[in-house]
Structure formats: C-alpha cells, structure tokens
Amino acid sequence: MKIEKRKIVLNQLGYLLDKEKRAISTEASPFSVVDKNTNSIVFSGEAFGPIFDQASSEQVYVLDFSDIQEEGDYYIKQSESKSLSFPISEKPYESLQNGVLKAFYFLRCGMELKEEYAGVWKHKACHTSKGKVLNEPHLELDCSGGWHDAGDYGKYTVAAAKALADLLLAYQTYPQSFLSTISIPESDGIIPDILHEARYELEWLLKMQNLRDGGVFHKVTTLAFPGLDVMPEEDEHDLYLCPVSSTATASFVAVLALASTVYRAIDEAFSIRCLEAARKSWSWLESNPEMVLFKNPEEVSTGEYGDSSDLDERYWAAAQMYHATKEEVYHHAFKELFLKDFKKCELGWTNVSGYGTLSYLSLNIAEADDSIQNELKREWVGLANALLQQKKTNGYPTSLRENDFIWGSNMVLLNHAMTLLYAFHFSGKESFEQGALAQLDYLLGCNPLGYSYVTGFGANSIQNPHYRPAVGDGIEAPIPGMIAGGPNKGLQDEYAKQVLDGYPPSKCFVDHQDSYSTNEITIYWNSPAIFVLAHFNDLDIN
Ligand code: G3I
Ligand code: 9MR
Ligand code: ZN
Secondary structure (H helix, E strand, O other): OOOOOOOOOOOOOOEEOOOEEEEEOOOOOEEEEEEEOOEEEEEEEEEEEEEOOOOOEEEEEEOOOOOOOOOOOOEEEEEEEEOOOOOEEOOOOOOOOHHHHHHHHHOOOOOOOOOHHHHHHHHHOOOOOOOEEEEEEEEEEOOOOOEEEEEEEEEEEHHHHHHHHHHHHHHHHHHHOOOOOOOOOOOOOOOOOOHHHHHHHHHHHHOOOOOOOOOOOEEEEOOOOOOOOOOOHHHHOOEEEEEHHHHHHHHHHHHHHHHHHHOOOOOHHHHHHHHHHHHHHHHHHHHOOOOOOOOOOOOOOOOOOOOOOOOHHHHHHHEEEEEEEHOOOHHHHHHHHOOOOOOOOOOOOOHHHHHHHHHHHHHOOOOOOHHHHHHHHHHHHHHHHHHHHHHHOOOOOOOHHHOOOOOOOOHHHHHHHHHHHHHHHOOHHHHHHHHHHHHHHOOOOOOOOOOEOOOOOOOOOOOOOOOOHHHHHOOOOOOOOOEEEOOOOOOOOOOHHHHHHOOOOOOOOOOOOOOOOOOEEEEEHHHHHHHHHHHOOOOOOO
C-alpha cells in the first residue's frame, strides 16, 4: 500500500496572527505564500535545511512565514507544488476547541442522543441495565451514564480520571476560553458547558464507588468487545463491574477532590458530595496500603488499563486531598510519597504523578513546603527544556522521539504540549509556549503523513476511525472532533501489521477502521487537546 505524501505539510486549521508560522516541505527550493483570493504573493522566502528527521527517515526543509502579519486565507507555492490553503487569524482554533469538546457529548452513554444536539449522529439510549458485580453475580448496581471510553463501549475508572483532570484543569486555567456554548442538553448560558459535560462523567464515576468500603471498581464493561458495527444501543450483553483496584481508587479520590475544588463556586452541594466520596475512598486506601493492581479476570477480555505501581496515583490523591481540605494528614501522606522514587511529572493514565505535582505547585507558599515546590518546579521545567531540545533535532517540529511513537502517540504529543504550557506559566519563557503550538501544528497536519488527526477538522483529516458508531451508523462522515491515537511503531493490530511493515515510526499509521492500534479514538486523547486549545483561545493572551 502506498501512503499518500504531500510535499508541503502544514497546520490545516491555520496559524495565529502573532505567533510563529511554519510548514515543512521535502523540497529545497524557495517558496512563496500566496493570498488565496487575490492570487498575489504576500511573502517569499528560502527553505531552511535540509534536516534529517529520524522518526520519518526523511530529509526535510522548514518554510518559515512567521513575518506575515495580515489576516487572510493563503496557500504556499514552491516550484511546481502547491499546499492546501490555510487561514492566518486571531482565533483559528475556536470551532476546533468546541468540536473536540462536543465529542465528549457524542461519547455519552446511558441517554438518547437527540437530533437537536447530535444531528445525523443521533442514537437511542444505551447500556442502561444494571451491572453485575463480578464474583458476586447476585449483586447488581446502577452504573449508567458517563462516556464510552473509545471505539469500544467500556467505561474505565483510570481512563476517566485522566480525561476529567485535563478538562477540569483546562477550565480552571483558562475560564475565558469556555464562554461559548457547544449546544448540549444542559446548556443554560450560566454554567460553562465544559462543566456540564464533565459532570456527566463525574456522576457516573461516583457510581463506581463500592459504598460498602469505598473501594472503586476498575471498570464496567461487557465480558468481551462487541462486533465492530454494533451500535451502542444494540450492545445488550450483560455489564460487569470488575474488581476494585488501588489505581482506580486513588485516581477516583484525586479527581473527585479536584472536582470538589472546581465546582465549589458553582454548585456547593455537588462539591461537598465529591469531597465526601473522595474521603470515603481515601479511607479505603489507608486500610489497603499494599498495591491492589488490576489484571483482567480470565473471563474478561476488554481493555485492561493495567499498571505496575499505584504510588503515582496515591501521590496525586494525597496532593489533591490536601489541596481541597488543607488538612495536615494529607500533606503528611503527600510528603511521604514525594520521597519515593518515581517520575513526578507524567500526565498519562498509567503514570498520573504530574497531576499531583501540578496540584502541589498551585498551593500558595504558606500552605506548602517550599523546598518540595522548588524541586518539583525544577524537575518540571527541566523536562520541558528536554522536550524543546528534542524538537530542535527533529525535522518535523515536535518533541517526539522515535520511542514515543507508541499506541496513543498523539496523547504523548499533547501531554508534552501541556507540560510545555505549564513550564511557560512557571517560567514565562516564550519558547515553551511556541513549542506547545508546534505540537498543535503537527496534530493538525504538519506531520509526515499530512493528516489532520482530528475527525471533521482540516482539509485532509482522517475519515475512518476505529470507532463502532462510525462503522455501524451508515453515515459516511465520521463524528467530528475525535482525535486518533496516531502512529504506533508497535504495529499492534492485524491490519497495521499487514500494511505498515517496515515503515519508519512516525509513518506507522493507517486511516482504516480496523487499525485500532493507530486509528482508534478515546476520551484521554481528546482531553489534553482541550487544555492546549484553551490556552491558544484565551482572550487574555492573544
Ligand atoms: O510504555 C511502553 C514503552 O515503555 C515501550 O517501549 C513501548 C513498546 O511497545 O510500549 C509502551 O507501552 C504501550 C502502552 O500502551 C503505552 O501507554 C504498550 O505497548 C501498549 O500495548 C499500550 O497500549 C494501550 C492499549 O490500550 C492496549 O492495552 C494503550 O496505551 C491504551 O490507550 C489502550 O486503551 C484502549 C483500552 O484498552 C480499551 N478501550 C480503547 C482504548 C484505546 O485504544
Ligand atoms: O475495539 C477494540 C478496541 O477498543 C481496543 O482498543 C482493542 C485492543 O484491546 O481491541 C479492539 O477489539 C478488537 C479485539 O481486541 C480483537 N478482535 C477485533 C476487535 C476489533 O474489531
Ligand atoms: Zn453506552
């Protein structure tokens, strides 16, 4: 199979007026930027390079047109090649942010998606039956609501925690970016839609707590994945609540404590409910100091979301509980966990330590141990510097190394962008912000395959995500606003194995519905994009 390659690749959503603007080309000749409406040349420049890009095995050239200071629609011309057209404007990413947020609504479980909000992608309510507690089949619990995780319809606690954390932090950090509505049933013009949407998930998450002792079920799914064309409401196999794990319980504590802080000024009763649930699960953690790691029981074959340690989840929980309550017991627990040896700045679903670190760094000086804060800040900014260093050696302007092209590499990309943005907040160094923006350029088309990895956004966006409704709904266009996992050199599905054998890491991607290890979508690949987009849509910074 031949993968289409455009000579000039760029951010198909466009560029911010007063920030760096770059495209990448495989050609060396000089280039011009042309006004699409008048066909007049507005800028001419030399291609910079060549740079050998390790991850794609390509020789590339940088086309820098940052000097253009006029809003408009443009394209690039370089000898015989012409690029896709793109805007330069003050706010090129506003509808994208709304679309990526609206995708969470499309992933809702347990309610009908009405035409009024879902358009042609409407469907009936799904997964409304009770879940059986595995190993206790006579115990059935309400586990309805929340978001489907991904291309499958499972609902997994640790995945939910990462996704919610990103959304809540995005709102907390950039409230100005959430003033417009995405048109969901709860929209009321008072509470920002992002908080309505997050609450839909939080209400489900609260149901994952075992009320007997505060332990949190790792996931609720059918025993096996349904067929690829099965619509949510047709997936009627029994649902099972899978055993409690300490990773699920600790990330539940952390994200509910965070929610209690974020919703305090919005809905006090809900904020208190979140904190009480978090306290109850914290006591489970205290009574279960040993790791209780999750492995799929023999009869279950859905996503495992396994882990090798719960220290980072406990660290996040302690930080967030201390932040929410200012009670010394949590501070003490945090300081103990801080001394343990694990990376402290990660934002994944496996290692969530970065969320704990961010929570601790947001405490004011009187409430925190300043030597710990200083050390964490140093580590954070050091990591961001290393990402920029990597970006300098790459041809395509991202922080990704060859080894970062794993399952969900677009999450690695966007998590790095978040890391860079926080480093920008901590240090004021503009190159961090610029680095984050370059990650967005890559996601939106400035990459070796020239794809915008977001459905429905960009002139050459992916069309065939591994997402059951996209296969089963009979509608040609995919649901918009969903971010694909991206290139994965591990070739971890049959289709990828067949068509991508021998490809360089950043080209191990195929826009086919069967390739779940490169082209699936999931809540925690969308969520860091919300944070990054909210930064660049913030009224105050632009
Ligand atoms: O982190 C290691 C890295 O150290 C190693 O060098 C590299 C080599 O392959 O692998 C990296 O681990 C990968 C890990 O993802 C990274 O988070 C594993 O190989 C890879 O198998 C693992 O994939 C996970 C996948 O489930 C399979 O378990 C994805 O992260 C995770 O996003 C994905 O989640 C699925 C759910 O199970 C089910 N629902 C859909 C969802 C999205 O595809
Ligand atoms: O659809 C499933 C996807 O959500 C998972 O990420 C993936 C890995 O666990 O598995 C997919 O389901 C496939 C299953 O693992 C193997 N048979 C084909 C299924 C997809 O049609
Ligand atoms: Zn459902």
